[in-house]
Amino acid sequence: MASQKHLKGPDVYARTFAADEKSLLAIAARLEARAKHSFFQQVVGDYLGALALGGNESVLDLGCGTGAIARMIASRDDRIGRVTAIDISPYLVETGKRLASEEGLADKITFLTGDAHSIDELQSQFDVLIMHTLVSHVVDPSTVLQEARRLLHPDGRIVVFDGDFESLTYATDAPDGGAETDRLQAIAGHTQGRVMRLMPRLLSDNGFRLEWSKAYVAADIGRSDFWSSTLPALRVLLPSAGVMSEREASDYVDKLESASLKNTFFASCNFYTMIARGIHTG
Numbered sequence: 001m002a003s004q005k006h007l008k009g010p011d012v013y014a015r016t017f018a019a020d021e022k023s024l025l026a027i028a029a030r031l032e033a034r035a036k037h038s039f040f041q042q043v044v045g046d047y048l049g050a051l052a053l054g055g056n057e058s059v060l061d062l063g064c065g066t067g068a069i070a071r072m073i074a075s076r077d078d079r080i081g082r083v084t085a086i087d088i089s090p091y092l093v094e095t096g097k098r099l100a101s102e103e104g105l106a107d108k109i110t111f112l113t114g115d116a117h118s119i120d121e122l123q124s125q126f127d128v129l130i131m132h133t134l135v136s137h138v139v140d141p142s143t144v145l146q147e148a149r150r151l152l153h154p155d156g157r158i159v160v161f162d163g164d165f166e167s168l169t170y171a172t173d174a175p176d177g178g179a180e181t182d183r184l185q186a187i188a189g190h191t192q193g194r195v196m197r198l199m200p201r202l203l204s205d206n207g208f209r210l211e212w213s214k215a216y217v218a219a220d221i222g223r224s225d226f227w228s229s230t231l232p233a234l235r236v237l238l239p240s241a242g243v244m245s246e247r248e249a250s251d252y253v254d255k256l257e258s259a260s261l262k263n264t265f266f267a268s269c270n271f272y273t274m275i276a277r278g279i280h281t282g
């Protein structure tokens with residue numbers, strides 16, 4: 001049976017169950033900052049709009065991290081349904097619980113620790129299951145989609161939002177324009193860089209019918225904006241993944257920050273949302 005503990009690559013977001021506190025602090029800060037950015041607010045607003053929730057649906061935020069998306073949903077005035085948030089990292093789950101409590105949302109969200117490849121204690125409980133940048137980090141996306149199918153009511157809906165991380169690029173002044181550092185970033189921060197290209201087929205193979213999709217380009221040209229909260233995290237996470245020394249990571253980020261000050265920064269990645277419904281089999 002696939003499990004996150006079978007992970008072979010260096011992806012720091014995929015190893016949160018065993019990461020040191022410095023890395024987890026950097027991850028938590030990055031997740032919180034990007035969730036507040038207008039790009040992610042728009043993405044979440046778009047898929048919640050497409051779902052047209054009535055307010056009473058049970059929602060699962062799988063791979064919730066600090067619960068930023070679960071809190072966004074639970075804080076909506078029209079929400080009366082239950083929100084559950086699950087992550088493999090006990091540290092991130094505890095951070096999520098603390099933030100939910102500080103925001104007065106403690107009684108609206110149930111936080112649990114678990115591996116998305118097998119959430120044994122829950123079954124057929126949810127109307128909507130959201131994977132907001134989870135699937136690019138898991139060992140086996142097919143097993144996670146099968147598990148999602150089991151966790152949802154038979155005609156429940158799944159929302160998969162993630163980056164196409166083979167398109168992620170930060171231009172640098174290196175002779176290759178940043179191609180090698182892009183490659184290092186891709187393996188340090190993601191396990192399934194091409195998974196969103198495969199997602200329509202994976203959804204179909206695992207009992208879902210695609211109903212809605214939307215594409216985005218997160219491009220910062222001249223000054224860093226959406227990507228600016230990634231830069232401090234990279235100083236910690238690239239060495240933590242073992243792909244750069246602390247000095248190399250620091251030089252790399254210094255140059256990117258300086259490019260932003262000089263209005264010569266360029267970073268970009270494609271993102272996609274897909275919403276699919278479980279196909280009745282019996």
Ligand SMILES: C[S@@+](CC[C@H](N)C(=O)[O-])C[C@H]1O[C@@H](n2cnc3c(N)ncnc32)[C@H](O)[C@@H]1O
Binds near residue numbers: 089115116117138
């Ligand atoms: C990029 S973060 C996204 C967090 C959150 N969804 C957000 O957008 O703020 C990826 C999250 O997936 C979690 N994760 C990775 N593999 C997992 C697995 N097999 N089961 C559950 N969570 C997992 C990590 O701990 C991390 O919190």
